[in-house]
């Protein structure tokens with residue numbers, strides 16, 4: 001029996017200024033996994049026979065790619081983030097490998113390492129892939145737990161899984177569950193073992209790690225994404241943040257966060273309110289120097305210089321810059337790009353709507 005299905009997962013923009021590790025917007029640009037499973041009955045330990053037949057992939061998966069990351073991402077199923085994540089989900093649920101043969105074609109429009117949630121989308125796609133391949137029947141809420149074992153900040157993951165404009169937090173866990181959540185990534189996603197199945201069962205996630213709420217969104221607001229032509233690993237951009245903050249820095253952000261989540265639901269949006277509510281003291285001041293031209297952009301492009309603009313922030317960990325706007329999208333993008341170009345960095349712009357629905361599986 002042949003089963004064919006597509007999984008689509010939206011890009012995302014996290015933080016939106018003051019909501020560091022809290023707010024996420026799902027963006028209408030989708031990572032797509034086109035999956036063909038030719039024999040669903042063979043999901044047993046067939047690692048060695050699969051290896052023998054394909055001669056290449058340790059799990060007998062044919063993984064092909066087009067789009068962003070085509071040249072650079074690993075195509076081996078035990079190295080690729082999407083398939084490693086799916087293997088993690090399968091192994092937590094008593095299945096050792098993919099059914100053989102499995103073919104996966106990835107179409108990826110989300111640029112890697114730019115702050116548009118490429119790794120979050122890959123992790124969400126991988127968890128959904130594991131759920132579908134293993135026919136596990138996990139709910140989206142339970143799948144979020146698996147995602148959060150791999151990417152520990154809930155903002156991108158929740159937006160990519162659930163869609164829309166979301167706020168999320170990680171639940172405080174019991175001592176026992178905290179220990180399980182802190183398990184090193186290498187144990188959750190074991191390093192490639194050259195196809196040798198050690199039989200180890202990875203730690204399953206605690207139940208209900210992340211909670212979220214989906215806010216309304218004013219549909220006339222679009223996301224103008226200015227994407228510089230260089231990668232900034234999220235780990236590096238988290239590495240420049242301080243270990244502690246003053247009360248005034250924290251209060252500054254809390255005040256704005258409380259206003260911003262409702263301000264973005266009102267029509268017509270109040271540009272003066274939103275612009276100020278998108279200011280931040282928790283991450284942007286420390287990351288600014290990693291993005292040439294950003295200080296200039298933040299200081300000089302405002303709703304009074306550019307009607308239609310509502311606010312500007314770093315998208316996720318950067319280097320993409322996110323401008324929320326209701327009008328004049330092209331002129332806002334051109335002005336931001338010019339200031340980044342002045343620093344010798346080229347960039348491109350994309351104007352995106354919100355992805356209201358989040359991740360989806362479509363049977364073919």
Ligand SMILES: Nc1ncnc2c1ncn2[C@@H]1O[C@H](COP(=O)(O)OP(=O)(O)O)[C@@H](O)[C@H]1O
Pocket residue numbers: 031069073074080081082106108111112113114115116117118119120122232233234235316317
């Ligand atoms: N579609 C994908 N397939 C495989 N790996 C991916 C994919 N997308 C992202 N990754 C992995 O995630 C890394 C980028 O993650 P990260 O630094 O968090 O940036 P981003 O802001 O884009 O999420 C890539 O270098 C790659 O290792």
Ligand SMILES: N[C@@H](CCOP(=O)(O)O)C(=O)O
Pocket residue numbers: 012013014015020021022114115116117118119120153155156234237238283315316317318
């Ligand atoms: N809250 C995180 C978000 C990272 O998003 P990404 O799209 O850059 O992976 C952070 O700011 O570090």
